[in-house]
Amino acid sequence: MSEATLALPAPRLSAGEALAGWMLTAPAALAFLLMLLAPTLATIALAFTDYELGAPALNWIGLENFAELLQDRGFAIALRNTILYVAIVAPTSVLGGLALAMLIEAGTRGRALFRAIFFLPVVSLPVAMAAAWQYLLHPTIGPLNAALRAVGVAGPNWLSSSDTVLISLAAIGVWENIGFNLVLFLAGLTAIPRELYAAAEVDGAARAWDRFRLVTWPLLGPTTLFVVTITMTRAVRVFDSVAVLTQGGPNKASEVLLYAMYEEGFTYFRLGYSAAITLVFLAIVLALVWLQTRVMERRIHYA
Amino acid sequence: MTITTRRAALATPAAMLFMPRVLRAQAQTEITVHYAQPFIYKEAYDAILAAFAKREPGIKVNYVTTPNYEEGAQLILRQAATNQLPDLSYQGFNRLRVFAERGIAQDLMPLVKAEAADPATIGYTSNLLALGHFGGFQSGLAFAASNPVTYYNADLVRRAGGDPDNFPTNWGDVLQLAGKIDRLGDGTEGMWFTWNGDDWMFSALLFGHGGRMLTEDERDVGFAGPDGLASLRLIDRMVKEGGMPNLSATAARQAFTAGKLGMIFQTTALVRGMKEGAGNNFALRTTGMPVIDLAKGRLPTGGAAGMLTAKDPARRDAAWKFLRFSTGPEGQALMVRNTGYLPCNQIAIDDPQYLGQFYRENPLFLAAVKQIPISIPWYAFPGTNSVRVTQTMVDNIARIVEGRATPEEVQRDMAAEVRRLLPRRS
Numbered sequence: 001m002s003e004a005t006l007a008l009p010a011p012r013l014s015a016g017e018a019l020a021g022w023m024l025t026a027p028a029a030l031a032f033l034l035m036l037l038a039p040t041l042a043t044i045a046l047a048f049t050d051y052e053l054g055a056p057a058l059n060w061i062g063l064e065n066f067a068e069l070l071q072d073r074g075f076a077i078a079l080r081n082t083i084l085y086v087a088i089v090a091p092t093s094v095l096g097g098l099a100l101a102m103l104i105e106a107g108t109r110g111r112a113l114f115r116a117i118f119f120l121p122v123v124s125l126p127v128a129m130a131a132a133w134q135y136l137l138h139p140t141i142g143p144l145n146a147a148l149r150a151v152g153v154a155g156p157n158w159l160s161s162s163d164t165v166l167i168s169l170a171a172i173g174v175w176e177n178i179g180f181n182l183v184l185f186l187a188g189l190t191a192i193p194r195e196l197y198a199a200a201e202v203d204g205a206a207r208a209w210d211r212f213r214l215v216t217w218p219l220l221g222p223t224t225l226f227v228v229t230i231t232m233t234r235a236v237r238v239f240d241s242v243a244v245l246t247q248g249g250p251n252k253a254s255e256v257l258l259y260a261m262y263e264e265g266f267t268y269f270r271l272g273y274s275a276a277i278t279l280v281f282l283a284i285v286l287a288l289v290w291l292q293t294r295v296m297e298r299r300i301h302y303a
Numbered sequence: 304m305t306i307t308t309r310r311a312a313l314a315t316p317a318a319m320l321f322m323p324r325v326l327r328a329q330a331q332t333e334i335t336v337h338y339a340q341p342f343i344y345k346e347a348y349d350a351i352l353a354a355f356a357k358r359e360p361g362i363k364v365n366y367v368t369t370p371n372y373e374e375g376a377q378l379i380l381r382q383a384a385t386n387q388l389p390d391l392s393y394q395g396f397n398r399l400r401v402f403a404e405r406g407i408a409q410d411l412m413p414l415v416k417a418e419a420a421d422p423a424t425i426g427y428t429s430n431l432l433a434l435g436h437f438g439g440f441q442s443g444l445a446f447a448a449s450n451p452v453t454y455y456n457a458d459l460v461r462r463a464g465g466d467p468d469n470f471p472t473n474w475g476d477v478l479q480l481a482g483k484i485d486r487l488g489d490g491t492e493g494m495w496f497t498w499n500g501d502d503w504m505f506s507a508l509l510f511g512h513g514g515r516m517l518t519e520d521e522r523d524v525g526f527a528g529p530d531g532l533a534s535l536r537l538i539d540r541m542v543k544e545g546g547m548p549n550l551s552a553t554a555a556r557q558a559f560t561a562g563k564l565g566m567i568f569q570t571t572a573l574v575r576g577m578k579e580g581a582g583n584n585f586a587l588r589t590t591g592m593p594v595i596d597l598a599k600g601r602l603p604t605g606g607a608a609g610m611l612t613a614k615d616p617a618r619r620d621a622a623w624k625f626l627r628f629s630t631g632p633e634g635q636a637l638m639v640r641n642t643g644y645l646p647c648n649q650i651a652i653d654d655p656q657y658l659g660q661f662y663r664e665n666p667l668f669l670a671a672v673k674q675i676p677i678s679i680p681w682y683a684f685p686g687t688n689s690v691r692v693t694q695t696m697v698d699n700i701a702r703i704v705e706g707r708a709t710p711e712e713v714q715r716d717m718a719a720e721v722r723r724l725l726p727r728r729s
Contacts, residue, residue, distance in 0.1 A: 006372075052687060054380030054405050139550060140558045160549045162705060246551070249499060251701035256476050265646065266377055268691045 033057060040282075046275035053269035065276035066232040075277065077252045080258040081166060086235040087254060088170040089177060094224070094231055096174065097181025102216075104182070105189045115186065126176065130244035133172050134159070159245050161254030171253055172241050181227050186221030192216065222296070229292040233285055257281050331365040332621040332638075334613065339375035341368045342573070344447075347641035351634050362621045362674040370605070376708060379612070383407050388643060390613035390622035393446055396434060397501075399608055400683035403438025408610040412441040414623050426632060426648035434647065434680050437610040444607030444630045445550075445647035447572075447638055450602045450678045451497075452594070452670040453477075453657040454559065454577055455566040457586035459484050459491065463565070467588060473592045474537060477566070478545040485546030485566030487705055493546035494553040498538060498700050502693045504568065504683055505700060506603045507592060508534035513599025516682040522725070527718040529622045535710035538703050549704055560584065568592065570605055571671035576644045580665060589670040601679045606644055632657050686726030695720045 047065055051058035069075050104114050121129065136142055137158040145155030158168040195217050205211050216222075239258040242248060248255040248263065257277065265274030338344055341412045345368075369375040372395035379402065382388045394402065397569035400406040415432075418424045422432060427444070435443030440568055457467035471477045477494075485493030497504045506516060514530025519522065531618070541547040550558065556573070558564040560580030573590065581587040594600060609626040613619040628634045635651035638644060640661055652675070662669055684692040699717040702708035707714075 052384050053377060054401070054407065056405075104413045115580060124457075134553065138557060139548060139561045140492060140553055140554075141561045146490075157549045159552050160554065162701075198672075249551075249697070250549070250705060262693075267373060267694075268688070269380060270687075 027277070043275045043278050046272055047279050049272045051272040053265075053271055058272070061272070065273050068273065069215060069276055074252060074255060075260060078248075078255040078257050079280075080256045081253075082236060082253055084166060085170055085238055086172065086232055088167070089173040089235040089238075090228065090231045092170075093174045093177035093181055094227055096178045096225065098185050098220075098224075100153055100178065100182045101185035101189055102212075105186060115183065116181050120179065121176050122179045122183075126240035127244055129176075130172070130241050133241070134245055137168060160250060161252050163171045165246055165250070169238070169241055169246070173235060173238060179233075181231060184223060184227050184230075185220070189216070190220045190221045224293060228276070229288050232288050236281070236284055236288075257284075307456065324547060330365050331342035331361045332617050333365065334391065334618050334621045334625065335365050335367055336622070336625060337367040337375065337378065337389040337392040338368070339369045339372045339393065339395070341370070343642055347447075349639045350641055351629050354633060354637060355628050357622075357713055358628065359624055362624065364625060367546060376401065377568075378705075379407065380405075383612075388612045390618050391609055391611055391626055391687040392590065393609045394443070394608045395607055396443075396445075396605060396681040397503075397683045397689075399435060399443050399610060400437040400685070401689060402610060403440065403442035404685070407612060408438070408442035409612065410440040410442070410622075411435075411611060411626075413443070414611075414627075415444075418627070423649065426650035427486075427630075428649045429648065430678075431647050434604055435610075436605075436680070437683060442506075442588055443610040444626060445606065445608045446630055447606050447642060448606040448678070449570045449572040449644050450604055450648050450671050450674045451568060451592050452571045452674070453566060453568055453590045454574075455588050455590070456562060456564065457588050458562070459487065459565045466485035469585070470590050471492075472591075472594055474540075474595065477593045478540055481547075490563055490695070492548045492558060492564045494541065494566045495547055495550060495559070495564055495568070496538065496541050497552055497567075498707055499697050500552050502696045503570075503681060505538075505696060506551055507568075508595070509538055510603055510679065511592070511595035512600040512602070513596050517684070517725075521685050524718045524721050524725075532710060532714050535700070535703060537713055538700060539710050542704055542706065547704070556580070565679065567579055571668070572605065572642070572644055574667050576669075587667065589667045591670050591674050600672055601677050603681045604678045606647075606683055636661075637670075643668055645675060653690070663727070671684070684725070686724075688724040688726075692721050692724050 048060060048062060049058045050064070052060045056227050094179050100118060101116075104111055107114070136144055139145055139155065139157040139160065142158075144158070148155035148224050156164045158164050192215065196219070197211055200211055200215050238260060239262070242256055242259045243252055243262070246254040248259050258281065261277040261281065264270050264277060307584075332721075338348055341348075342427070348366060352366070355362075355364065367378075368387055373390070373599040374392060376398045379388065379392050379394070383405070386405070388428070398506055399408065415422050415425075415427060425431070426575075431445050433568040434445035434448060435441060436611060437443070454469060455467070458469045460470070460480065463480060463481045463486075465483070471480055483495035484491060485495075503515075509516065509526055509530060512533050514534065517525045517526035525531070548555075552569075554566065555567060555576070559567045560577060560582075562581075562584045575658070578587060592602060609629060611622055611626060612617065613622045629638070632646055632648050632650040632654065635648040636657040639646050639651070639658055646652050646658065650671075662672065683689060696717055699708075699713050699720070703710060703713050
C-alpha cells in the first residue's frame with residue numbers, strides 16, 4: 001500500500017475517531033515500545049560503554065568495544081564458526097526440506113504421519129533434545145559409535161574433538177530445521193495449481209525433472225526465498241545446543257556468536273562488550289531481512 | 304531462576320497462596336537468603352531451616368535459589384546495582400573475591416570475634432577461615448567444602464590385574480594401571496581427569512607439586528616454572544600412557560557410571576550422584592588423589608561460603624544468626640548428611656556425636672575427609688578478568704589433550720595469555 005492512499009482519508013477523521021484509534025493501538029504500541037524498542041535502544045547505548053555487571057559506574061568509551069572486537073581472537077573464531085555453521089545448516093536443511101516435501105507430496109499414503117514425524121523436532125524442547133543427542137553421540141556408550149564399532153570403524157569423539165564438534169552441532173541443527181522447512185514447502189506445493197502440470201505435459205515436458213524445473217521450482221520461488229532467509233536467521237541464532245553440549249569447547253572450536261555474547265555478558269560480567277557483540281548479531285540479522293525484501297521486490301514473481 | 308523476595312511475595316497474590324505466613328502480623332524479622340544448586344543443596348538447607356526455626360522462632364527466612372553458582376553471582380551483582388540484595392548469600396569460593404573486591408561482601412571477623420575471642424573455640428580454625436578470606440578480609444564463612452578424589456571401578460581394576468584394596472598412590476603406578484584397563488578392549492577406557500570446566504583440577508596438580516597459580520605478590524603467573532610444566536606434562540602422560548579419551552565431563556561421568564571407564568578424578572561432591580549412577584553395575588570405590596609431593600603437596604578446596612550483604616541492623620543481625628547456625632556444628636552435620644560435602648566446622652569434624660555414624664555407614668565419603676589436612680583455598684584470580692583467566696587455561700589445556708601442542712608450548716602460551724589478563728598495577 002502506498003503512503004498516498006493512507007494519507008488521503010486522514011483529514012476527514014474526527015478528533016474522537018483519532019483518539020479511539022490511538023487507544024486501540026495503544027496496547028500493541030506500548031508493548032512494542034517497552035518490550036522491543038526500549039531494550040534494543042538500551043543495548044545500543046550499552047555497546048558504547050564499559051559497563052560491567054555490579055560495577056558502581058560506567059564510562060562512555062565510544063567505539064573502543066568495537067575496536068577490541070576487531071582484535072579479539074575469540075570473537076573472530078566465534079564469527080567464523082557461526083558462518084561455517086550457517087553455511088552447512090542452511091543449504092542442507094533447505095534442500096533436504098524440499099526433497100522431503102516433494103516425496104511426501106508425491107506419496108499417496110501416510111502423509112500426515114510423515115509430516116508429523118519430521119515436524120516433531122521443531123516442537124520439541126531444544127535443551128531436552130540436546131541431552132538425547134549427547135547420549136546418541138557419546139563416544140563410548142552411544143549407539144552411533146557402538147554401531148560403527150560393530151562394522152569395524154572407530155567412531156570419532158563427535159562432540160569433544162575439535163575436528164568434528166562443529167559438524168556434529170550442524171547435524172543437530174539440520175535435524176532441528178528440516179521439519180520446519182518441510183512444512184513450509186508442503187504449503188507452497190499445495191498452492192501450485194494442478195492444471196499447470198497438465199499444461200506442461202501437453203507442451204512436451206514429459207519427464208519429472210522437466211516438470212520440476214519448469215513448473216515447481218519457479219512457482220515455489222517466494223516460498224524458497226522465505227525458507228532460505230528464515231533458516232539462515234534461525235541458524236545464526238544457534239545457542240541452546242552449544243550451551244548444553246559443548247560450552248564453546250574444546251578450545252573454542254564450537255564458539256558461536258550468541259554463546260560468545262552470553263559468556264562475555266554473564267560469565268565475565270562485561271555487559272558493554274557483550275552488547276557490542278549483540279549489535280554485530282543484530283546487523284547480520286537485519287542484513288538478511290533486508291536482502292530478502294530486496295530480492296522479493298525485484299525478481300521473485302510468477303513469471 | 305526462582306526469585307521469592309519478600310517484596311515480590313507481598314506484591315504478587317499468586318505467591319501469597321504459597322506463603323500465607325508472610326501476612327501474619329507478628330513482631331518478627333524476616334530475611335532473604337540466597338543459595339545456588341538446589342538440586343544438590345535443597346534438602347540440606349531445608350533441614351537447616353527447620354532446625355533454625357525451632358531455635359529462633361522470631362526470624363522468618365525466605366529462600367531464593369539459582370540453578371548454579373554462575374547465575375547466583377549474576378543475581379547478586381544485578382541486585383547490588385538495583386539495591387535489592389538479599390540479606391545473606393551462599394556463593395562458590397572462587398566467586399567470593401569478585402564480591403569482596405566490589406565492596407558487596409562485608410567483613411565477618413568482628414561478628415566472629417564478638418562471639419569468641421579465639422574463633423577456633425567455636426570451630427572456626429584458621430584453615431577453615433582461610434577458605435572464605437578474600438580481598439584482604441573475612442568476606443565469607445565456609446559452608447560446604449570439597450576436594451578432588453579418585454573414583455575407581457574395582458571390577459575393572461581387578462580384571463586388569465590390579466588390587467582394588469591397594470590402589471596405587473602415585474601417578475606413575477596409577478597411569479600404568481589405567482593403561483592396562485584401557486587395553487582390556489570392548490570400548491573400555493582407562494581413566495579420565497576433569498581438566499575442563501574450570502581450573503580447579505589443574506590447580507590440584509599444580510598445588511600437588513607445591514606450586515602456585517600466581518606469585519606471592521600476585522603480579523605474575525606462578526605456573527611458568529618447573530611445577531607448572533610438570534603438571535602439564537602429567538596431563539600429557541594421562542593421554543599417552545593412561546589412555547585418557549577426549550571427553551566432556553558429562554560424557555566421562557556417563558561412561559564411568561556405565562562401567563566403561565576405569566577411574567575418574569573429580570570432586571568428592573559428586574559421590575552421591577556417582578553412587579546412584581553406578582548402582583549395581585560395578586563395585587565403586589573412592590580413595591585420595593595420587594600423591595605428587597608428600598611434603599609440599601596440597602589440594603584445592605571447592606564449595607560454597609556464606610557472605611553477609613544485609614545493611615539494615617535488625618536484618619543483618621538475623622542473617623548473621625542464620626549464617627552462624629548453618630556453619631556451626633549442628634548446621635554442618637545436617638549439611639554433610641544431606642549432600643556429601645565436607646564439614647566446615649572443626650567441632651563437627653572432631654566430635655563423633657555429629658558425624659561419626661554417618662562416616663561409618665558411608666565409607667565412600669571418607670577419602671575426602673582424610674585429605675582435609677592438606678587442603679588449601681581455591682585460588683581466585685584478582686581483578687575483573689578473574690573468570691576469563693580460568694577459561695583461558697582450560698582452552699590451552701585442551702590443546703594437550705587433543706595432542707595438538709606439547710606441554711612446553713602450552714605453558715608458554717598460557718603464561719603469556721594469563722599475564723595479559725592480570726590487572727595492571729602502577
